[in-house]
Amino acid sequence: MTLTLPPAEAARELVEPVLRAAVDRLDPHAARVARYHFGWTDGDGRPRAAGGKALRPTLAVLSARAAGAGAERCLPAAAAVELVHAFSLLHDDVMDDDPVRRHRPAAWTVFGRSQAILCGNALLVLAGELLLEQKTPGYAAAARMLNHATLSLMAGQALDLEFQDRDDVTRDECLLMSRHKTAALLACACSIGVTAVEGSGSLAGSLFEFGTEAGLAFQLADDLLGIWGEPEVTGKPVLSDLRTRKKSLPVVAALTGGTESGERLAELLARPGQLAEADLHEAARMVEQAGGRAWAELEAERRLDAAARRLDEADLPADVRAEFLQIARFITARDH
Amino acid sequence: MTLTLPPAEAARELVEPVLRAAVDRLDPHAARVARYHFGWTDGDGRPRAAGGKALRPTLAVLSARAAGAGAERCLPAAAAVELVHAFSLLHDDVMDDDPVRRHRPAAWTVFGRSQAILCGNALLVLAGELLLEQKTPGYAAAARMLNHATLSLMAGQALDLEFQDRDDVTRDECLLMSRHKTAALLACACSIGVTAVEGSGSLAGSLFEFGTEAGLAFQLADDLLGIWGEPEVTGKPVLSDLRTRKKSLPVVAALTGGTESGERLAELLARPGQLAEADLHEAARMVEQAGGRAWAELEAERRLDAAARRLDEADLPADVRAEFLQIARFITARDH
Numbered sequence: 001m002t003l004t005l006p007p008a009e010a011a012r013e014l015v016e017p018v019l020r021a022a023v024d025r026l027d028p029h030a031a032r033v034a035r036y037h038f039g040w041t042d043g044d045g046r047p048r049a050a051g052g053k054a055l056r057p058t059l060a061v062l063s064a065r066a067a068g069a070g071a072e073r074c075l076p077a078a079a080a081v082e083l084v085h086a087f088s089l090l091h092d093d094v095m096d097d098d099p100v101r102r103h104r105p106a107a108w109t110v111f112g113r114s115q116a117i118l119c120g121n122a123l124l125v126l127a128g129e130l131l132l133e134q135k136t137p138g139y140a141a142a143a144r145m146l147n148h149a150t151l152s153l154m155a156g157q158a159l160d161l162e163f164q165d166r167d168d169v170t171r172d173e174c175l176l177m178s179r180h181k182t183a184a185l186l187a188c189a190c191s192i193g194v195t196a197v198e199g200s201g202s203l204a205g206s207l208f209e210f211g212t213e214a215g216l217a218f219q220l221a222d223d224l225l226g227i228w229g230e231p232e233v234t235g236k237p238v239l240s241d242l243r244t245r246k247k248s249l250p251v252v253a254a255l256t257g258g259t260e261s262g263e264r265l266a267e268l269l270a271r272p273g274q275l276a277e278a279d280l281h282e283a284a285r286m287v288e289q290a291g292g293r294a295w296a297e298l299e300a301e302r303r304l305d306a307a308a309r310r311l312d313e314a315d316l317p318a319d320v321r322a323e324f325l326q327i328a329r330f331i332t333a334r335d336h
Numbered sequence: 337m338t339l340t341l342p343p344a345e346a347a348r349e350l351v352e353p354v355l356r357a358a359v360d361r362l363d364p365h366a367a368r369v370a371r372y373h374f375g376w377t378d379g380d381g382r383p384r385a386a387g388g389k390a391l392r393p394t395l396a397v398l399s400a401r402a403a404g405a406g407a408e409r410c411l412p413a414a415a416a417v418e419l420v421h422a423f424s425l426l427h428d429d430v431m432d433d434d435p436v437r438r439h440r441p442a443a444w445t446v447f448g449r450s451q452a453i454l455c456g457n458a459l460l461v462l463a464g465e466l467l468l469e470q471k472t473p474g475y476a477a478a479a480r481m482l483n484h485a486t487l488s489l490m491a492g493q494a495l496d497l498e499f500q501d502r503d504d505v506t507r508d509e510c511l512l513m514s515r516h517k518t519a520a521l522l523a524c525a526c527s528i529g530v531t532a533v534e535g536s537g538s539l540a541g542s543l544f545e546f547g548t549e550a551g552l553a554f555q556l557a558d559d560l561l562g563i564w565g566e567p568e569v570t571g572k573p574v575l576s577d578l579r580t581r582k583k584s585l586p587v588v589a590a591l592t593g594g595t596e597s598g599e600r601l602a603e604l605l606a607r608p609g610q611l612a613e614a615d616l617h618e619a620a621r622m623v624e625q626a627g628g629r630a631w632a633e634l635e636a637e638r639r640l641d642a643a644a645r646r647l648d649e650a651d652l653p654a655d656v657r658a659e660f661l662q663i664a665r666f667i668t669a670r671d672h
Contacts, residue, residue, distance in 0.1 A: 029494035029498065125490075153460075157450075
């Protein structure tokens with residue numbers, strides 16, 4: 001571990017070999033799809049420079065450090081969280097019919113929907129296996145923690161799909177969905193290291209709450225990027241969430257704020273057929289006028305503040321606290 | 337447990353409450369699909385008389401009894417195996433585009449593909465959770481055993497999908513696929529009770545081998561039914577596997593036997609478009625003339641004999657041995 005590397009890079013360098021060795025244990029079909037999804041190979045199986053910011057493994061490693069343990073003691077947990085994340089991306093892209101993932105063709109467009117689903121399933125089981133083969137009480141508890149996060153993830157995706165067919169989604173419902181779909185696995189990543197190395201339950205609890213708040217802030221920031229983000233940053237077309245009429249948090253806040261702009265936005269989004277570029281820009285202005293943008297920005301700030309307070313409760317080593325906070329700020333910054 | 341009930345009924349009565357309580361813990365979307373899939377409700381959520389032969393839970397309960405333990409000690413394991421089985425059926429029906437399951441519309445035709453996939457995922461995670469929450473070394477080992485069976489199941493489904501696009505599948509490849517897709521979970525069911533109650537490793541090993549052989553015999557019998565089974569028994573149209581040009585074991589044996597009938601069968605199955613009824617009957621005759629039917633019948637008998645020998649190695653209580661054998665014979669009989 002080179003100290004000059006920023007923490008995320010360092011965690012990735014530690015966790016990636018564990019991930020690669022885990023994927024090597026899969027059947028050849030699932031392994032081929034997984035290597036592509038992780039960015040280790042192209043569609044023909046040729047090696048390429050790896051991608052991925054390894055956010056969740058980095059948080060898991062920090063979590064173990066919070067309990068006074070070295071990174072090496074929580075690598076299976078860090079890898080397992082990343083495997084569950086990969087599982088959910090593989091499946092969500094199939095369900096959402098989303099052809100692009102991390103600026104590349106999504107795995108299902110290369111290998112077919114069935115192989116992408118099967119690969120996701122295999123990664124999910126492999127995650128459990130990495131934890132259980134450690135055969136310690138801490139890792140058994142970590143496996144259960146990851147199970148709960150995974151069930152939450154799926155409940156969030158089910159809500160997300162339900163919302164697509166409804167025009168009366170409330171802001172609270174939308175926050176609940178984000179809590180399941182985004183925050184649950186981040187909260188798990190922030191606390192699983194403590195659990196795996198058998199640190200204190202109250203420390204794990206505080207870090208879980210930190211991860212929940214940071215995860216909600218992250219989703220709010222991501223939803224803001226989905227409307228106002230630069231394509232070269234997001235890897236998606238400009239105004240992409242309006243294009244797909246996604247019920248993101250700023251949009252739902254705008255629709256349910258009781259404003260005239262909100263009503264006009266509802267009418268615009270209810271129009272049949274594809275929306276013209278001019279309509280998309282008009283919709284973005286309406287979200288702003290109806291207060292959706294300001295609410296989401298403020299709510300993201302609030303959640304970030306709440307996250308910081310949770311860290312203060314946790315009595316962490318100063319460097320660990322600083323790194324957690326740095327990551328929370330990084331993932332909620334709207335210029336990356 | 338009423339002694340006058342045949343063993344399968346008894347196991348179902350014991351395991352179903354555990355399954356129902358487990359499903360109650362899921363998010364409402366997944367729970368709704370699961371209750372329908374298990375046959376507890378209709379598509380509108382109204383209760384109906386339950387179905388399902390609970391084969392795997394029955395084997396799991398027998399497995400615990402083989403180790404001298406009461407059924408009640410292995411119910412979470414018995415339920416977990418059934419949950420994984422349900423997961424695989426839900427997903428396979430989506431991937432295979434199969435609209436019928438147990439004489440009813442498959443779950444995905446009622447709730448959509450995404451909700452069926454999500455429900456399958458939730459059942460898979462729930463299975464792990466049922467085992468881990470027992471917090472004993474035996475159940476932790478059972479969780480790993482079930483993980484391995486699940487990975488095998490997925491590898492089998494990946495091979496099955498691959499075979500659909502190939503015309504050079506060998507009999508051995510086809511047997512390997514069945515070993516993964518069908519035999520692995522049955523073998524797990526036959527041995528997981530021993531593992532969960534911390535019985536001997538050699539007993540678990542013998543019962544695992546028994547389950548593997550019985551599982552292969554089961555698949556051979558099922559493939560024979562897929563061609564020559566009565567629709568009222570199989571719940572599928574007559575000659576259904578030929579209709580879908582499935583590369584089942586008798587068909588692959590016929591195609592690769594080096595006979596003239598096998599060559600004619602290959603030509604017939606390669607014809608574009610839907611096959612006429614007369615062609616389907618002709619194809620069935622060719623499978624028979626090319627020796628595919630006789631080979632599959634003989635191979636099923638051989639596997640059943642091998643399964644019985646594995647039971648003899650295991651030094652079981654006489655009643656447990658008799659029940660295992662009765663189930664193996666029941667699932668490989670071609671008149672049910």
